[in-house]
Amino acid sequence: MKKNLLLSAVFAAALFAVSPAKAIDSTGGCGLGSMAWRGQSGIIPQVLAMTTNGIFLNTIGVTLGTSGCDPNGRVTGGTGKLVLAVIENNMEQFAMDASAGKGETIDTIAGLLEVDSAELGAKAQQNFAYLFTDENVEAVDLTLKIMELAQA
Amino acid sequence: MRWLFLFFLTVGALFISNFEAQADVSETVRDEALNQGWLNLLHYQKNGDAYLSFVENDEFFLSSNGRANPKEEFVSAVRIFNQSGNQEKCAFPARFLYLQRKGLVNGSLDDCKDYQKFLADVQPKSVTMLFTNAYMSNPSSLFGHTLFRIDTNRKGTQLLAHGANFGADTGDETGVLYALKGLWGGYYGTFGIKPYYDVINLYNNIENRDIWEYELNLSDAELELFTAHMWEMQRAKIRYYFLSRNCSYVLLLMLDAVRPDLQISQRFGGYTVPLATLKAVNEIPDFVKNVNYRPSRQSKLKYRAEQMNARQYDTFIDIIHDNKIDLSSLNEEEQADVLETAYQYVQYKYVDGDLELADYRKKSLKLLMARSKIANQRQYFDELKKGENPVDAHKAKQFALMFGNRNGENFQEISFKPVYNSLLDDSYGLLFGAEINLLDGKLRHYDSRDKWVLQELNLLSIKSLAGADAMFAPLSYDIKFGYRELFDARAGDDSGAMVLETGVGQSYALTKNTLLYAMSVPNVAYGGGLYDNGYLGIGFKGGVYYNSGKIRLNLNAMQNFTTSDTARGQTYQVEGAYGLTRDVMLYAGYKMFNSDYHDDEEFGLGIKVNF
Numbered sequence: 001m002k003k004n005l006l007l008s009a010v011f012a013a014a015l016f017a018v019s020p021a022k023a024i025d026s027t028g029g030c031g032l033g034s035m036a037w038r039g040q041s042g043i044i045p046q047v048l049a050m051t052t053n054g055i056f057l058n059t060i061g062v063t064l065g066t067s068g069c070d071p072n073g074r075v076t077g078g079t080g081k082l083v084l085a086v087i088e089n090n091m092e093q094f095a096m097d098a099s100a101g102k103g104e105t106i107d108t109i110a111g112l113l114e115v116d117s118a119e120l121g122a123k124a125q126q127n128f129a130y131l132f133t134d135e136n137v138e139a140v141d142l143t144l145k146i147m148e149l150a151q152a
Numbered sequence: 153m154r155w156l157f158l159f160f161l162t163v164g165a166l167f168i169s170n171f172e173a174q175a176d177v178s179e180t181v182r183d184e185a186l187n188q189g190w191l192n193l194l195h196y197q198k199n200g201d202a203y204l205s206f207v208e209n210d211e212f213f214l215s216s217n218g219r220a221n222p223k224e225e226f227v228s229a230v231r232i233f234n235q236s237g238n239q240e241k242c243a244f245p246a247r248f249l250y251l252q253r254k255g256l257v258n259g260s261l262d263d264c265k266d267y268q269k270f271l272a273d274v275q276p277k278s279v280t281m282l283f284t285n286a287y288m289s290n291p292s293s294l295f296g297h298t299l300f301r302i303d304t305n306r307k308g309t310q311l312l313a314h315g316a317n318f319g320a321d322t323g324d325e326t327g328v329l330y331a332l333k334g335l336w337g338g339y340y341g342t343f344g345i346k347p348y349y350d351v352i353n354l355y356n357n358i359e360n361r362d363i364w365e366y367e368l369n370l371s372d373a374e375l376e377l378f379t380a381h382m383w384e385m386q387r388a389k390i391r392y393y394f395l396s397r398n399c400s401y402v403l404l405l406m407l408d409a410v411r412p413d414l415q416i417s418q419r420f421g422g423y424t425v426p427l428a429t430l431k432a433v434n435e436i437p438d439f440v441k442n443v444n445y446r447p448s449r450q451s452k453l454k455y456r457a458e459q460m461n462a463r464q465y466d467t468f469i470d471i472i473h474d475n476k477i478d479l480s481s482l483n484e485e486e487q488a489d490v491l492e493t494a495y496q497y498v499q500y501k502y503v504d505g506d507l508e509l510a511d512y513r514k515k516s517l518k519l520l521m522a523r524s525k526i527a528n529q530r531q532y533f534d535e536l537k538k539g540e541n542p543v544d545a546h547k548a549k550q551f552a553l554m555f556g557n558r559n560g561e562n563f564q565e566i567s568f569k570p571v572y573n574s575l576l577d578d579s580y581g582l583l584f585g586a587e588i589n590l591l592d593g594k595l596r597h598y599d600s601r602d603k604w605v606l607q608e609l610n611l612l613s614i615k616s617l618a619g620a621d622a623m624f625a626p627l628s629y630d631i632k633f634g635y636r637e638l639f640d641a642r643a644g645d646d647s648g649a650m651v652l653e654t655g656v657g658q659s660y661a662l663t664k665n666t667l668l669y670a671m672s673v674p675n676v677a678y679g680g681g682l683y684d685n686g687y688l689g690i691g692f693k694g695g696v697y698y699n700s701g702k703i704r705l706n707l708n709a710m711q712n713f714t715t716s717d718t719a720r721g722q723t724y725q726v727e728g729a730y731g732l733t734r735d736v737m738l739y740a741g742y743k744m745f746n747s748d749y750h751d752d753e754e755f756g757l758g759i760k761v762n763f
């Protein structure tokens with residue numbers, strides 16, 4: 001099935017319009033990917049399916065209604081909302097950075113909270129089991145905990 | 153918002169008509185209105201003595217003839233922006249800034265609430281041009297993609313910056329209609345903005361495409377104008393042509409708008425390939441001040457696996473294939489790297505659709521829990537930092553000369569292709585094993601016949617040899633469609649035919665530079681001069697592909713089973729190229745077709761030049 005789609009897409013479209021263009025999200029959706037841990041099973045496969053057949057469904061950026069995301073597609077709001085947006089939309093990277101004690105998401109959150117990034121990273125790593133109690137962890141809980149750790 | 157817009161537009165139009173009746177437009181104003189800066193900011197194109205803006209929607213203009221009349225639009229803008237309390241300037245802050253800098257309007261943008269909110273969210277620091285490399289699973293992404301990033305002044309990182317992408321708004325249309333509309337300008341494109349972390353997630357993590365970041369050297373005044381212009385361009389509708397006025401072309405229009413003497417868009421407009429626009433931008437002296445590489449998840453995984461020692465690699469494979477985590481043979485630093493790599497692999501598999509959610513979560517957490525217990529902050533391996541800058545890839549057009557012999561007959565051949573990349577080109581900076589050619593043709597002269605024949609004219613030829621290894625199992629494919637002088641085994645002579653070949657199979661990465669591939673190749677040909685007028689066939693092809701940069705080799709053999717005797721038989725082919733420079737290569741090829749009737753054998757030597 002996937003092969004057929006791929007091939008028909010490649011062939012049909014290439015035949016008529018091999019195109020350097022790629023329409024991603026002209027309407028300003030947000031919250032792509034990285035959401036598997038929020039309990040929304042199937043979002044990534046869904047997004048992937050759309051991407052794979054992107055030539056047919058050029059509205060990859062579906063608005064998923066993430067709480068930290070602005071309808072205009074902008075990074076907006078106060079500190080807490082921004083930290084939530086970063087964690088929620090970069091969950092898989094944040095989890096890895098927290099376990100390693102450093103990384104781009106830690107740097108970003110440290111910047112938002114105006115704390116030292118290395119210190120925040122060390123705290124996140126030491127308290128990894130506290131942050132990620134089980135695999136059903138919620139972004140909101142994580143945000144509250146990381147803000148608490150940052151101030152500790 | 154929309155009705156507000158229309159309201160102001162109506163009010164504005166009333167003022168304009170009133171004004172124009174009594175206007176005494178001075179020479180200076182006339183000159184200013186045809187100044188390149190003003191023309192570029194509204195994206196006017198000159199055609200003879202007439203002007204027309206690329207932007208088609210009326211809301212983008214302040215005067216009723218604005219789209220076709222830069223002077224009238226200029227006069228209206230000056231007039232309206234000078235009225236106290238006007239809100240039109242808030243919809244067109246770049247135009248306001250432009251006129252303000254000319255000393256033609258008073259006031260400020262401070263009372264523009266929405267625009268100030270936009271600035272507060274975006275906090276512009278600089279502008280970066282982004283290039284994402286080819287994505288072979290989507291025909292509309294074969295040539296890569298360009299977009300902007302408005303870098304942020306926020307503390308922390310550029311994750312909180314904003315990507316600004318020009319994309320076609322194609323709705324739900326599909327297939328041929330979609331393709332035709334796209335080709336002939338049936339869609340409108342607009343700019344969309346979203347957080348940079350979403351851009352990263354889409355390209356790096358979902359589509360596994362590398363992102364290249366080119367920070368542009370804009371002055372503060374240019375940055376201010378760019379940001380203001382991006383605000384207005386979010387509502388501008390420009391007709392979208394897939395091949396010419398596409399995403400990368402409109403990006404050049406944006407650059408021309410903030411620095412009018414660049415006139416970089418003028419150099420494109422026929423066929424616009426994103427990589428060519430990127431090269432043009434990089435060739436502007438002192439214009440790109442920083443280059444940063446953001447490898448895709450797949451690139452990172454490959455790099456990390458390559459760097460592992462044997463014990464690490466075995467442990468890693470045990471984890472990802474057998475779900476067995478036994479780290480006992482490794483020291484702590486080695487463990488940390490294996491756990492991180494395995495975690496990233498789990499993310500990859502999940503996005504690829506090969507893992508159930510519950511399983512994915514369990515595996516992810518288990519690996520990270522183990523990783524978090526290793527306090528060592530030093531990473532055993534550096535993350536992949538340097539890649540092959542696509543700006544340094546070979547040029548897109550190619551001209552070639554070849555001298556050869558076919559079945560005892562000497563020939564000379566001239567060939568040309570307008571785009572883009574073939575397996576025998578240097579793969580530096582481009583996707584390994586990918587070939588994308590459109591409209592390439594070959595003219596041949598046989599000494600004994602003393603005339604030139606059109607040997608081949610391909611509509612398209614697209615290949616993707618993507619090597620499978622212990623981590624990845626991508627599909628390989630090979631599609632070729634076009635006209636060619638086809639050897640008819642029954643007749644023992646050439647005859648013109650349309651030929652379509654569509655191979656699908658797998659490649660195996662023997663080394664980093666070497667692929668073994670096998671494909672089944674359904675093929676069909678039609679030509680009035682062929683025995684039986686054509687055939688349907690299924691071929692089985694196997695081959696080896698090698699590309700070390702300087703030396704490129706492709707050898708393969710195919711057994712074709714066809715409905716007609718025309719093409720039934722075996723084909724053996726060897727092609728090699730040696731790069732004198734990245735754009736000049738010596739070429740040698742040999743091909744043998746073996747059938748029950750007549751055989752066909754040829755070899756040739758030549759030179760190919762990219763330009």
